[in-house]
Amino acid sequence: MILRRIAAILFLPMMLAFGSGVYLYLGTMKSKVVKERAQLPTATKPKFVLPGTMFVVQGGRLFKLNAGSFTEIGPAGDWSQPAVTPDHTRLIAVLRSGQSSDLYVLDLDGHVLKRLTKDDSRIIDANHWVFYPRVSPDGTNLFYAYDSPKHVTGAPGVDLTIWSMPLNGTQREAHVRSAPYWYSGGDVSPIPLAGTGLIFVRHSIDPSTAVHSQILFQSRPGAVVKSLTNLADNCSQPALSPDGTQLAMICTGGKQTAKVEVAPFTGSALGPAKVLLDGRLYAAPAWSPDGKALAYFAPAGAAGHFQLWYLALPNLAPSASASASATPSAGATSSVRASASPTPTPPVPVQVTQGVDLSATSPPAWF
Amino acid sequence: MHPVRLAVLTVVCLLLSGLAGAAAYFFPVVVAGVGQTGQTVVVPPSSTGRASPTPSAPPGAPFTVLLLGSDDDSKFQADHVLTQSMILVRVEPTSKRVTMLSIPRDLWVPLSTGGSAKIDAAYSYGGAAAAIATVERNFHVRVDEYAWIGLKGLIKLIDRLGGIDLFVTNPVLDDFYPNDIDVKNFYGYRRVAVLPGAQHLDGSSALQYVRSRHNDINGDFGRSARQQQVLLGIKAKASTLSPADLPDIVDALKGEFKTSMGLDRVRSLLGVANAFDLTNTKQIVLYVPLFTSYGQISGQSVILPHWNQILPVVKANFP
Numbered sequence: 001m002i003l004r005r006i007a008a009i010l011f012l013p014m015m016l017a018f019g020s021g022v023y024l025y026l027g028t029m030k031s032k033v034v035k036e037r038a039q040l041p042t043a044t045k046p047k048f049v050l051p052g053t054m055f056v057v058q059g060g061r062l063f064k065l066n067a068g069s070f071t072e073i074g075p076a077g078d079w080s081q082p083a084v085t086p087d088h089t090r091l092i093a094v095l096r097s098g099q100s101s102d103l104y105v106l107d108l109d110g111h112v113l114k115r116l117t118k119d120d121s122r123i124i125d126a127n128h129w130v131f132y133p134r135v136s137p138d139g140t141n142l143f144y145a146y147d148s149p150k151h152v153t154g155a156p157g158v159d160l161t162i163w164s165m166p167l168n169g170t171q172r173e174a175h176v177r178s179a180p181y182w183y184s185g186g187d188v189s190p191i192p193l194a195g196t197g198l199i200f201v202r203h204s205i206d207p208s209t210a211v212h213s214q215i216l217f218q219s220r221p222g223a224v225v226k227s228l229t230n231l232a233d234n235c236s237q238p239a240l241s242p243d244g245t246q247l248a249m250i251c252t253g254g255k256q257t258a259k260v261e262v263a264p265f266t267g268s269a270l271g272p273a274k275v276l277l278d279g280r281l282y283a284a285p286a287w288s289p290d291g292k293a294l295a296y297f298a299p300a301g302a303a304g305h306f307q308l309w310y311l312a313l314p315n316l317a318p319s320a321s322a323s324a325s326a327t328p329s330a331g332a333t334s335s336v337r338a339s340a341s342p343t344p345t346p347p348v349p350v351q352v353t354q355g356v357d358l359s360a361t362s363p364p365a366w367f
Numbered sequence: 368m369h370p371v372r373l374a375v376l377t378v379v380c381l382l383l384s385g386l387a388g389a390a391a392y393f394f395p396v397v398v399a400g401v402g403q404t405g406q407t408v409v410v411p412p413s414s415t416g417r418a419s420p421t422p423s424a425p426p427g428a429p430f431t432v433l434l435l436g437s438d439d440d441s442k443f444q445a446d447h448v449l450t451q452s453m454i455l456v457r458v459e460p461t462s463k464r465v466t467m468l469s470i471p472r473d474l475w476v477p478l479s480t481g482g483s484a485k486i487d488a489a490y491s492y493g494g495a496a497a498a499i500a501t502v503e504r505n506f507h508v509r510v511d512e513y514a515w516i517g518l519k520g521l522i523k524l525i526d527r528l529g530g531i532d533l534f535v536t537n538p539v540l541d542d543f544y545p546n547d548i549d550v551k552n553f554y555g556y557r558r559v560a561v562l563p564g565a566q567h568l569d570g571s572s573a574l575q576y577v578r579s580r581h582n583d584i585n586g587d588f589g590r591s592a593r594q595q596q597v598l599l600g601i602k603a604k605a606s607t608l609s610p611a612d613l614p615d616i617v618d619a620l621k622g623e624f625k626t627s628m629g630l631d632r633v634r635s636l637l638g639v640a641n642a643f644d645l646t647n648t649k650q651i652v653l654y655v656p657l658f659t660s661y662g663q664i665s666g667q668s669v670i671l672p673h674w675n676q677i678l679p680v681v682k683a684n685f686p
Contacts, residue, residue: 007373015384022388029611031448038527099558105447129560157582183584185538188563188584203537203563209585209654211536215561236566250564256534256596258565281532281565285680302607304532304567344535361562 036303038357041070048310051367053108055082056308057362061095062110065308073110076156077243080362083105085135085167087356088236089367092116092133092142100127103144105167117171118141120318125150131160135167136192142167143177143190143198146355151182159186162200177221181205190241196220199228199247215249217268228270239363241266248285248294249273258282260296262313276347277309284363293348294354297360305357310350310366394613429459430632431497431510431685435451435490436594437517438547448517449487450498451578452594455508457685458636459635466684467598468651471659475669476505485669490515508685512628518578519548520623522570524601527619528608531573531600534565539593541579574595587670588654595650628650650682653677 041056041063049068056063060078064071076098085092091106093143103116119128132145145162151157159182160360165174180186181204197216200227204210213236216225227245229235235251247265251273252258259278264271276294283297283306293313297306370617373390383675436452451635472487481493489501499510516524525531539561548551561568568576577597583589608616655670658680660686662671 011377015380015387019384019388020389022385023392026389026392026611029609030615031607031609031612098387101560124556124558127542127558129540129558131560131562149543156543158580159543160540162540183582185540185563185582186537189602205584209588209652211585211589213537252536256599258534281534283565299532299567303529304604305530306565306567357567359422359566360566 013151031244031302036301036305038303039073039304039355040357041065041197041353041358042072042146044070044355046070046308047351048350050288050295050310050352052367054286055365056297056358057082057359057361059079062091062097062106064108064110073108074106075110075112080298081132081137081357082362082365083133084367085367086123086137086139089364092135093132096131098123101131103130103133103142116165124160125156132189132194134190135211136164137194140167141165141192143192145186145188145190147175147186149176157183159184161191162187162198164190166190170306175221176220177225178202178225184211190238191238193240193267194244199240200236201238204231206231210253210254215247215270219268226268230247235261237363239285239287239294241287242289245290246291248287248306250282250285256281258295260285260311263293276313277349281360283360287363289367295364295366297358297364298349300354301352305355306360307354307356308352308358309353311347312350314347372676379469392614400562401514403598419589423549427460429461429511432628432636433460433502433510433513434598435495435498435513435519435681437490438545450490451518451593453485453486453498453502454591454594454598455506455685456508462647463683464541464647464649465592466649466651467595468681468684469588469595469653470502471591471653471670473668473670474653474659474672475664476501476660476672479504482487485667487588495627504533504683505672505674506681507555507595508681512626512632514626515624516620517623518574520620522548523571523619523623524616525568525573527615530567530569530611531597531604532567533600535561535563535576539576539579539582540582541575541592543581544575544579552681568600573600585654588652590639591652592650595652599648649684672680 013114019215022289037276041058045121045308046068050065054065055063059078061072062074062079062082064073080094080096082091083091083163091108093106094101095104097120099118102119104112105116106112107115111155117130119130121127129147130144134143141164143162145160147158147160159180161180162178163174165171166311177198178187178200181202182201184205187200187202188299189201200216203213212231213234215238216229217228218225233251234254235249237249237250245272246262246267248262249270257279258281260276260282262271262276263273280298285294285296287294296309299305300307300308434454434456435450437448437450450604451472455468457466468488472485474486475483476484476486477576478489478492480497490498494514495515499513503510506527541559544559546555546557556625559579561576577594579591580587655661658673658676659670662669
């Protein structure tokens with residue numbers, strides 16, 4: 001009898017421990033999707049050391065990647081879309097508040113030097129968004145996407161328009177550079193070229209109600225825009241190589257997966273595109289300082305957080321036939337696009353970061 | 368005590384305690400299973416002779432689910448909410464095919480509860496039964512199940528899934544986005560901006576993406592297409608879950624989710640989700656001008672159905 005009581009006393013904690021163990025064990029069986037939380041880039045070590053210096057964004061925080069390690073820069077806030085000035089001495093970045101966003105000049109250590117725009121207002125619809133800052137190659141003008149003018153008649157609407165202003169000037173000196181397709185979200189991703197040329201992305205909606213993105217070229221302010229890509233290819237996120245001869249871009253063809261493509265750029269037209277990567281959610285290609293590689297974002301792992309990837313490029317020198325077939329008109333673009341083909345030996349991407357959650361709408365600024 | 372008896376007793380005790388541990392872990396799922404799934408819906412008889420309550424399709428057979436998404440903020444009394452989103456989903460478990468048809472919220476139709484109104488009002492007048500009956504009578508389709516989710520439930524669900532990945536086709540900007548979640552003045556507005564491109568969206572951003580409509584030339588139709596896109600994103604992410612994730616998901620959906628589906632049907636649905644393939648998914652939106660047209664009735668902006676165009680499409684895809 002006494003032995004039985006002792007056994008019962010021993011069994012109870014054992015059962016309690018085992019039951020708790022099963023409970024805790026089941027908790028460990030959760031999928032990584034639910035368990036995985038992104039780490040700060042500064043808590044991780046890149047798996048691959050990139051040449052030069054790169055700025056990326058995670059959760060509204062700016063990070064500098066240099067010599068294989070991350071450093072957080074900039075004051076607290078919801079920062080995004082850093083762009084480096086051509087002399088590599090300053091950053092232009094977007095600081096977003098709840099209802100508006102503004103452009104700031106920062107030094108490369110993240111100290112704010114100047115506020116360029118003032119877009120906040122106590123009246124909700126008098127606030128403005130500004131995104132996608134990019135400095136002209138001569139360093140004098142700043143291009144950006146700005147939600148002005150707004151539609152004051154008809155249905156309430158707000159679309160992004162490409163504007164430019166002197167980098168050392170004020171917002172009052174800004175000029176409109178594009179005329180967006182209304183109620184589409186507008187024009188984004190300006191790339192000012194040497195001289196007066198401009199590349200940007202226009203969103204539009206065709207009569208069948210399908211939404212499109214198209215990369216356009218404008219030779220000077222007020223000039224008629226030319227299509228660099230076919231409407232149906234839905235290309236966006238252009239990135240011009242450091243020597244200005246190649247354009248990297250993301251194309252979806254209207255699908256929920258993307259391609260990373262590169263095409264020779266003549267200064268006003270694109271040659272045949274090469275498909276470098278296909279079939280995943282790729283975002284924000286950026287050229288290496290020597291123009292021989294691309295960085296981009298793509299999800300890795302079950303959680304779907306976007307990581308930084310590196311892709312050494314094959315020889316992308318345009319062939320004679322490619323140059324000859326490059327034409328600037330929208331109609332001819334489809335024939336150029338039709339000749340796009342995968343590279344004979346596909347380049348192999350290298351995953352640079354792991355366990356972070358980088359903002360895929362803030363392209364890497366790399367020099 | 369005899370060693371054999373002791374061993375047997377030990378094993379039995381461990382089994383019992385293990386079961387107790389597992390039961391404790393899945394207790395929220397069981398409670399939710401009782402409270403939120405298997406909701407009985409009494410659909411009023413229709414001219415097509417629809418019986419009530421809703422008879423379920425046999426296991427393994429194709430079935431149609433009416434997905435309902437609602438404003439469930441303080442503007443409305445509980446269960447008297449408008450359905451901002453109505454999507455008919457046909458699931459074919461054998462072929463793993465899924466067809467989705469978005470019903471415009473402003474579609475002007477006769478309601479099962481009487482009179483005519485925008486179809487989003489059906490749920491507010493008679494709950495899920497009225498919404499189902501209204502869809503069945505107007506679209507000549509049989510609805511086997513329904514699932515309802517509130518706005519906050521959608522945010523929590525996506526956050527518990529760790530966010531979803533999708534490709535935002537164009538900037539979604541809105542100066543008049545409803546500022547009605549967890550605020551005192553739920554008639555206010557706020558500005559939102561979801562930028563284009565591939566990205567990882569949390570629950571709040573995903574809700575902004577599917578709910579904004581003021582700056583979309585396609586209006587509610589554009590929003591419907593975005594809702595289907597997010598639904599596919601959720602489905603893709605959900606297919607990576609394990610049963611051990613269920614208590615967290617159930618906790619996220621507490622009070623924000625109701626369905627007529629029993630656990631068997633949910634399991635069948637998860638089977639399709641696991642074998643999820645975009646190429647096996649068909650998406651239909653009833654765009655203007657082919658399927659619908661804009662109109663004004665009693666001072667309201669409404670969408671008028673072109674039944675001669677809609678019904679053949681419904682018949683072909685929801686036999």
